[in-house]
Amino acid sequence: MRAAVVSEPAGKFEIVNLPIPTPANNEVLIKVEACGICHGDSVTVEGGFDGKCKLPRIPGHEIIGIIKEIGKNAKGSWKVGQRVGVGWHADHCGSCNECIHGEFGACKFAKVTGLDVDGGYAEYMISKTEALSEIPENLDPIISAPIMCAGRTTFGALIEGNAKPGDLVAISGFGGLGHLALKYAKEMGFVVAVISRGQAKKELAVKMGARYYIDSQTGDVSKELMKLGGAKLILATAPNAKILEKLTDGICRNGTIMIITYVGQPMNFVAGKLLHSNGIIRGWTGGVASDALKFSSSNLILPTVETFKLDEVQKAYDKMMSGEVKFRAVITF
Ligand SMILES: NC(=O)c1ccc[n+]([C@@H]2O[C@H](COP(=O)([O-])OP(=O)(O)OC[C@H]3O[C@@H](n4cnc5c(N)ncnc54)[C@H](OP(=O)(O)O)[C@@H]3O)[C@@H](O)[C@H]2O)c1
Ligand SMILES: [Zn+2]
Incomplete structure (x- = not known):
């Protein structure tokens, strides 16, 4: 099979030929139809959280493909020929000290798709059955691949957040996650403000349903949000501490800022102002892929994608x- 491999931290992708892997206990072999390129894949390319990723590795965790083979003792009723999706599946052991009492993600037995085990930038990949989602029939595999991470993360954040239909929801960073957050939020009945750098994406944001557009490079983002009454919920997807800092005074009373983006740098904010708003700053990872798939399938809320062949992976x-990218790059096979 052909695969895109990264062999050293911050290295370039190489296209290599590898043997097609064989599914072991409770695993399936998937012929990949499409794999989205999530910003989260940069964690793999950079060598993992705290340099813990063992390279060479095939990244990719927004996968849709067809089951080709099923290993022994497979759980569930998965069938050869069935279309399935795989996302950022953290196969935590669930019973070690770190899983029960420790820091999230500290389980040393955890195996994340595309980080600790090979992912979907390849013609074939292996997955545990627990990581599989059934793909609704009306969803195109190429267009829908980003739902497996960008979709489920933002859909889950909007459900978990404290905003109600009619409330102002702000989305910072208008990329893979941001544009799906906008589409889902609009469909759920929120009033949406998109916060993006420059004016280049303004027209597309409005076309996709944004009521307001705030340029993070020229305006005072929090002031602009407060002119609108303050956001009940801000989904922070732009991977930059300086942008995060601009959001902290932009929530209304009892508002929440959900940090979805992975930022390794510290951020500054005036803690006292949070007291005045009764506000919450919290992190978010998760969401249920099958819920996002169901919502996308029922309401035809789909990612906007740019497709690339495997050979073009570096460019993508x-x-x-x-x-x-407008708005998610997807590798097709
Ligand atoms: N919590 C989770 O479970 C989870 C899941 C998936 C991804 N993530 C993380 O979420 C973040 C967004 O992922 P994504 O796939 O949406 O990324 P993406 O497609 O690259 O979009 C991120 C957007 O943020 C803005 N941006 C990018 N670099 C920036 C910079 N240096 N400074 C300021 N703004 C910048 C850009 O928007 P504008 O052009 O509009 O400014 C860009 O389109 C990443 O950190 C990723 O690792 C987290
Ligand atoms: Zn992702």
Whole structure:
């Protein structure tokens, strides 16, 4: 099979030929139809959280494909020929000290798709059955692949957040996660403000349903939000501490800022102001892929994608990192 591999931290992708893997206990072999390029894949490319990722590795955790083979003792009623999706599946052991009492993600037995085990930038991949989602029949595999991470994360955040239909929800960073957050939020009945750098994405944001557009490079983002009454919920997806800092005074009373983006740097904010708003700053990872798939399938809320062949993976990845993809790069096979 052909696969895109990263062999050293911050290295370039290489396209290599590898043997098609064989599914072991409770695993399936998937022929990949499409794999989205999530910003989260930069964690793998950079060598993992705290340099813990063992390279070489095949990244990719927004996968849709067809089951080709099923290993022994497979759980569930998965069938050869069935279309399935796989996301950022953290196969935590669930019973070690870290899983029960420790820091999230500290389980040393955890195996995350595309980080600790090979992912979907390849013609074939292996997955545990627990990581599989059934893909509704009316969803195109190429367009829908980003639902497996970008979709389920933002859909879950909007459900978990404390905003109600009619409330102002702000989305910071208008990329893979941000554009799906906008589409879901609009469909759920929220009033949406998109916060993006420059004016380049304004027209598309409005077309996708944003009522307001705030340029984070020129305006005072929090002041602009407060002119609108303050956001009940801000989904922070732009991977930059300076942008995060601009959001903290933009929530209304009892508002929440959900940090979805992975930012390794510290951020500054005036703690006292949070007291005045009764506000919450919290993190968010998770969401249930099958819920997002169901919502997308029922309401035809779909990602906007740019497709690339496996040979073009470096170009697609670089374009994603520079924030130029509109709005999710997807590798097709
Ligand atoms: N919590 C979770 O479970 C979870 C799941 C998936 C991804 N993530 C994380 O969420 C973040 C967003 O992922 P994504 O796939 O949506 O990324 P993406 O497609 O690259 O979009 C991120 C957007 O943020 C803005 N941006 C990018 N680089 C920036 C920079 N240096 N400074 C300021 N703004 C910048 C850009 O929007 P504008 O052009 O509009 O400014 C860009 O389009 C990443 O950190 C990713 O690792 C977390
Ligand atoms: Zn992701």
